[in-house]
Amino acid sequence: MMKTETSTAPAPAAFEPRITAFVCNWCTYAGADLAGTSRLQYASNMRIIKLPCTGRIDPLFVLKAFENGADAVLVSGCHPGDCHYTSGNYHARRRWTLFRKLLALTGIGDDRLFFSWVSAAEGQKFADLVNDVTAKVRKAGPFCAVHPGRRAS
Amino acid sequence: MxxxxxxxxxxxxxxxxxxxxxxxxxxxxxxxxxxxxxxxxxxxxxxxxxxxxxxxxxxxxxxxxxxxxxxxxxxxxxxxxxxxxxxxxxxxxxxxxxxxxxxxxxxxxxxxxxxxxxxxYSTLAPEPALLERVQGLLQKSPAERAAFWEAEFSKCTRCYACRAACPGCYCSRCIVEKNAPQWISTAALGHGNYTWSVMRAFHQSGRCTLCGACEAACPQGLPLMLLNAVLDREALEEFGSRPGYDPEAKPLIGSWSADDDHSYMR
Structure with a gap:
């Protein structure tokens, strides 16, 4: 059958990364809010999950995100010294330093797992960060091929 | 004797x-x-x-x-x-x-x-052969590393012998047994096996003495010491942590220093 001009079959969609962001309530979430109220345009690939503090982000959350379809994970919170709870981000930092090496050994490297400090005043930094992370993950491609941490679909 | x-x-x-x-x-x-x-x-x-x-x-x-x-x-x-x-x-x-x-x-x-x-025994160090295996794995591509662990973790039967063998695993209620919400699937399948082994190793970071009991206990022969060794090396290099020498030591995770490295943070 000849293909007509009016075919409604959708074109194969380009890869759109799904990125899960775990952010703290007081700095990065407020930074993201500022990016929004400042009408900054940035990639729409990030799904933000707000938590009280980066210290609340259990490494299990990251594994759960990858398990359920995230192509990348971003963890972001207050700059050192700025934590609303004085030391939550310091606790988190030490945890991530170790955990990222463990994940790297199992094949989840720097192109899938991102960390940042974004303050409530850094709306522009947040927008740039999202764009940059999205571009990197787009380049890295979908996280699905064969990984033991992924839920079989 | x-x-x-x-x-x-x-x-x-x-x-x-x-x-x-x-x-x-x-x-x-x-x-x-x-x-x-x-x-x-x-x-x-x-x-x-x-x-x-x-x-x-x-x-x-x-x-x-x-x-x-x-x-x-x-x-x-x-x-x-x-x-x-x-x-x-x-x-x-x-x-x-x-x-x-x-x-x-x-x-x-x-x-x-x-x-x-x-x-x-102040100079006890991990076996060089173990560190070589870690290094060898890290030199592979992420996809190859994932394939390696896919093959290994697929053998896991979730008997939790690794947990039973470990002196560090003394929680009366383990995270894997919590089911509301269930954080780690208990089916002996891909992602649950992965999450279990990764979290088991992570919970030992800064506490593991590399005794090798978990790997020795594993009936499926999973290379669990690779996970422990990479954490041990990182804890030593980043924080100078050598668990099992100071009975007054603060837990590595659970304490912090303002000088901790964060060069990987953007």
Whole structure:
């Protein structure tokens, strides 16, 4: 059958990364809010999950995100010294330093797992960060091929 | 061997302990619990003893029989120090019958164990072959690493022998048994196996003494020590952490310093 001009079959969609962001309530979430109220345009690939503090982000959350379809994970919170709870981000930092090496050994490297400090005043930094992370993950491609941490679909 | 048996017998005869936890003189060197002085003739130790007997110190059955003595090669001595630092051992209730290779080093209390380790074993390091395997794996591409672990974790039957063998795994309720919400799938399938092994290793970071008991206990032969070794190396390089030497040490995760590295943070 000849293909007509009016075919409604959708074109194969380009890869759109799904990125899960775990952010703290007081700095990065407020930074993201500022990016929004400042009408900054940035990639729409990030799904933000707000938590009280980066210290609340259990490494299990990251594994759960990858398990359920995230192509990348971003963890972001207050700059050192700025934590609303004085030391939550310091606790988190030490945890991530170790955990990222463990994940790297199992094949989840720097192109899938991102960390940042974004303050409530850094709306522009947040927008740039999202764009940059999205571009990197787009380049890295979908996280699905064969990984033991992924839920079989 | 003879010196070990005599020392154990002496402790029981003098009623300084009510139980000696050791290895039995038969094939496979299973754990042996000597409650009477005359049992001590069945104790043995050699390099084939890979179980970490400090894992028993958290069990309620053993707790009910304190004070006890444990046959302990260097890695187990370190486990005793870790448990002391984590306030898991009632003071003065655990003695170590220190052994190394063919030699019996003596009977030590908690303070003595720390002293012995500092004096004689301050340079204990992971086996070079283990670190080479870690390095070899890190040199592969992420996809190859994922494929490697996919093949390994698919063998896991979720028997939790790794957990039972580990002196660090003493939580009365493990994260894998929590089901509201269920964080780790308990089916012996891909992602649950992965999450379980990764989190098990992570919960030991800064606490693992690389005794190798988890890997030795694994009936499926998973290379669990690769996970432990990469964390051990990172904890040492980043934070100078050497678990099992200082009975007053703060937990590595659970303490922090404003100077910790964060060069990977954007």
């Amino acid at each position: 003879k010196a070990l048996r005599e020392a154990a017998e002496k402790l029981l005869r003098e009623k300084r302990v009510s139980l000696v936890i050791g290895y039995e003189d038969r094939k496979g060197r299973p754990a042996f619990f000597a409650a009477k002085p005359e049992d001590c003739g069945r104790l043995a130790y050699d390099a084939s003893c890979r179980q970490n007997l400090a894992a028993y110190l958290g069990k309620p059955e053993i707790r009910a029989r304190l004070p006890v003595a444990v046959v302990a090669p260097p890695a187990v001595l370190r486990s005793i120090v870790v448990l002391t630092a984590e306030s898991q051992l009632p003071p003065g209730q655990v003695l170590a019958l220190a052994v190394d290779g063919d030699s019996f080093l003596g009977t030590f209390d908690a303070a003595g164990v720390a002293e012995l380790l500092r004096a004689k």
